Amino acid sequence: MTGGDGRSDPKRELWLAWYATVAFYSLYAVVFFVVTRTQPPGKPWYGPVEVAAWFSGHHRGLLVGFALIFVLGGLSATSIALITYSIRRMSVSRAFAYSYLILYAIAAVPGFLFICVAMTVGAMRPGRDPAVLRWLYDLGFLSFSGTMGVFLVGSLIWMTAILLDQNRVFPKWFGYMNLCNALTEVVVAPSWIFHGGALAWNGTIAWWINVVVFGLYTGVFITLLRRMILREDFGRGPLPDLAPTMSGPGEAAAEVAAA
Amino acid sequence: MRRITGEQVIFWALPLVAVMWLAAFLLFPGFLPPMSPKWSAARVAAFYRDHTSRVRYSMVLFNWFCVALIPVLMLIVERMRGMAHRTPVLRYCVIGVAGAAPIAFLTSTIFWLLAAFRPDRAPSLTQLYNDLAWITFTCGIPFLVAICVFLAVSIYLDQQDRPVFGRWVAHFNVLIAVALVPAGFAGLTLSGAFAWNGLLSFWVKNVAIAVWILVMAVVLGRALPRHHEGLGTPA
Numbered sequence: 482m483t484g485g486d487g488r489s490d491p492k493r494e495l496w497l498a499w500y501a502t503v504a505f506y507s508l509y510a511v512v513f514f515v516v517t518r519t520q521p522p523g524k525p526w527y528g529p530v531e532v533a534a535w536f537s538g539h540h541r542g543l544l545v546g547f548a549l550i551f552v553l554g555g556l557s558a559t560s561i562a563l564i565t566y567s568i569r570r571m572s573v574s575r576a577f578a579y580s581y582l583i584l585y586a587i588a589a590v591p592g593f594l595f596i597c598v599a600m601t602v603g604a605m606r607p608g609r610d611p612a613v614l615r616w617l618y619d620l621g622f623l624s625f626s627g628t629m630g631v632f633l634v635g636s637l638i639w640m641t642a643i644l645l646d647q648n649r650v651f652p653k654w655f656g657y658m659n660l661c662n663a664l665t666e667v668v669v670a671p672s673w674i675f676h677g678g679a680l681a682w683n684g685t686i687a688w689w690i691n692v693v694v695f696g697l698y699t700g701v702f703i704t705l706l707r708r709m710i711l712r713e714d715f716g717r718g719p720l721p722d723l724a725p726t727m728s729g730p731g732e733a734a735a736e737v738a739a740a
Numbered sequence: 741m742r743r744i745t746g747e748q749v750i751f752w753a754l755p756l757v758a759v760m761w762l763a764a765f766l767l768f769p770g771f772l773p774p775m776s777p778k779w780s781a782a783r784v785a786a787f788y789r790d791h792t793s794r795v796r797y798s799m800v801l802f803n804w805f806c807v808a809l810i811p812v813l814m815l816i817v818e819r820m821r822g823m824a825h826r827t828p829v830l831r832y833c834v835i836g837v838a839g840a841a842p843i844a845f846l847t848s849t850i851f852w853l854l855a856a857f858r859p860d861r862a863p864s865l866t867q868l869y870n871d872l873a874w875i876t877f878t879c880g881i882p883f884l885v886a887i888c889v890f891l892a893v894s895i896y897l898d899q900q901d902r903p904v905f906g907r908w909v910a911h912f913n914v915l916i917a918v919a920l921v922p923a924g925f926a927g928l929t930l931s932g933a934f935a936w937n938g939l940l941s942f943w944v945k946n947v948a949i950a951v952w953i954l955v956m957a958v959v960l961g962r963a964l965p966r967h968h969e970g971l972g973t974p975a
Contacts, residue, residue, distance in 0.1 A: 491826045494897060498829050544928045551879040551924030555886020558836030565832045586836045590843050594880060601879060601927035602871045605777070610864050617868075715826055 491715035495566070499703075499710060501559035506699060508553055516546030519600065520692070522622050522683045526676045529611035532618045536603050543604040547597040554593060561585040563706050564639065570709070571646035580638050588631035595624035626669055626682050626691075633666035651705055662698045665691040747818070747964055750811045754957055757808040760801055768798035768852075774937035777874065777930040784870050785863035788856050795856040803849040806842045809953075813838040816891070816956065819905070819963050823898035830897070833890045837883040844880035848873045878926040878936040884949065885924075888917035909959050919948035 490496075513520040523535050536543070561582060568578035599621035603614050640659035643651045671680035672687040679685040765771055769791040779787070788795060813834070820831045851873035855866050895903065895910035922933070922940035933939040 494825055494827050494829050497893060498833065548879070548925040548927060551882055552885060552921050554882035555837050555840075555884075555889075558833045558883075558886055558890070561836045562829050562832035565836075566827060566829045569828070582832060582836060583839075586839050587843070589837075589840045589883070590847065594840075594844055594847075594876075594882070598872060598876050598879065602868070602875050605871070605875070605927045605930070609868075613864060613868050 492710055492713060495563070495710045495713065498559040498563050499706060501556050502563060502703060502706070505553070505556040505559065506703065508549065508556075512546040512549055516549070517542045517600065519543070519546075519596070519621070519625075521688060522626070523618065525622070525672075525681045525683060527615070527618070529615045532615040533607075533611040535618070536614055537607055540604050540607060543600045547601050550593065550597050554589070554597070557589060557593075558586070560703075560706075564702070567650055567706065567709055568639065568642045570648060570650045571642050572648050573642045573645050577638055577642040581635055581642075584631045584635040584638070588628060588635070591624055592628040592631065593625065595628075596621040599624070622682050623673065626687065627673055629666040629669060633663050636660070636663040636666075650709060655701065655705055658698060658701060661694050665694050745965070747815055750815055751957075751961060751964060753808070754812055757805050758953070760805040760808075764798045764801035764805070767794055767801070769794045774942045775870070775874070776937050777871075777935055781863040781867040785859070785866045788866055788870075789859040792856050792859050795852060799849045799852045799856070803846060803853070806845045806849065809842045810838055812953075812957070812960070813841075813887070815960055815964070819960065820894055822904045822963075823894055824900040824903075825894070825897060830890060830894045834887060834894075837886045837890070841883035841887060844876060844883060848877035848880065851876060874936045875927060878923050878941050878945070881920045881923050881945070885917050885920050888913040888920070888952070892917070904963055905959055909955075912955060913952075916948050916952045919944050 518539055523532070527535060564585075565578045565582040568581055569575065571577070599617045603609070603617035603621070636659040640656045640663070643656035643659065644653060668680075669682075669687045669691055672682035672684070675681045675684070677684075680687050682688065770787065775784075775787065817831055817834050817838070820834065823830075825831075851869050855869035855873060859866070892910040892913040895905050895907065895913070898904055923942075923945040925934050926936040926938075926941040929935050929938075931938075934941055936942060
């Protein structure tokens with residue numbers, strides 16, 4: 482698929498980032514659904530004793546699964562970088578690309594590092610006071626599903642860029658699909674209030690519908706990024722032997738424009 | 741007289757910042773030797789009662805200066821512009837993790853400071869803050885690992901006659917990434933090499949970070965442009 486040998490394939494960086502994206506999302510799904518079994522999430526109405534039992538039932542999975550995220554979680558940056566690159570290819574201001582990059586880069590700490598830390602701390606001392614364990618349980622699940630604004634605004638930024646774009650880097654229908662993803666972050670807000678029912682963090686709306694939309698959205702954008710790379714035309718020539726030695730603001734822009 | 745470039749200012753601030761990091765590291769009473777995860781809640785609470793001031797001073801210093809790594813990482817990102825890449829995607833990868841790496845550490849300083857804020861609270865709660873601090877500090881490596889991996893790939897792909905960084909710098913980054921990996925597993929055990937105070941999770945990991953900063957500073961210093969010319973028009 483990547484075609485050509487390493488030296489002459491002008492798309493090699495894009496393909497590496499794309500394969501790393503696929504690897505990251507596969508790891509992510511396996512860790513959350515299979516290894517840690519934190520998706521579907523635990524019950525928000527659990528009392529301290531039930532939470533303590535939940536932690537002991539998930540003990541090894543939590544520690545091993547989140548250790549894998551501690552080691553490999555930074556690969557998430559590859560999809561952010563590819564999407565940022567896709568926005569740079571669009572006929573819109575660079576402000577869109579940089580906004581997307583910064584929003585998703587800072588989302589990593591509250592969006593997935595917190596759940597890894599909270600669940601690891603909870604699992605590492607099974608004898609801890611159950612009331613404290615429930616505090617960690619809430620921190621883990623709510624920081625994970627309740628870090629909303631970054632994905633809300635980030636999706637809207639990407640959507641707006643796609644809808645304004647004249648280069649047709651992404652189809653317009655995918656622009657509207659970003660709106661669906663943004664809406665999942667709206668309907669998850671009540672999970673900060675409700676302890677049970679459709680709007681709680683494990684409920685039909687706040688979890689089941691959201692996870693289906695997010696899964697579809699992710700699958701679609703990974704496929705569309707692949708199509709973008711396939712369509713990218715850098716010509717067949719070898720890489721430049723001498724890259725620009727030093728670039729100021731003007732030259733940097735020219736470089737990206739050429740890419 | 742030659743003018744000093746902005747990049748040189750950032751670069752030569754690094755030794756000063758490194759002095760702050762070293763001072764904070766030595767000042768924190770729980771690093772030499774590292775606190776054991778096997779301490780009882782009562783002993784952890786006693787530690788914060790006995791060393792309240794030193795915990796506060798050291799962690800305020802870290803809180804102030806740990807993020808000073810970001811401008812140095814941006815100097816590396818600027819050097820990546822000179823690499824024989826066709827797209828900026830690898831640069832975006834590094835930028836994408838450059839902020840989160842020190843912010844993860846900053847988060848651990850907040851937990852340490854919280855532990856020391858009310859030393860007379862229930863010991864189980866002080867132990868909770870202490871655990872959160874140590875796990876965030878020890879296991880919060882995903883972005884550092886990623887920086888090393890992204891840099892290694894970038895350097896391997898910089899195939900030109902005079903590459904920005906030598907190929908050995910790529911091998912070196914792979915080695916550091918590998919040295920950081922065991923720390924991610926620190927939650928699995930309270931004793932031994934993988935525990936947060938163990939040989940791998942504390943000593944190997946932190947020495948690796950220190951060596952990485954030192955070596956990358958040297959190669960970065962060599963790759964910095966010496967003169968103003970060629971820097972383009974001043975913005």
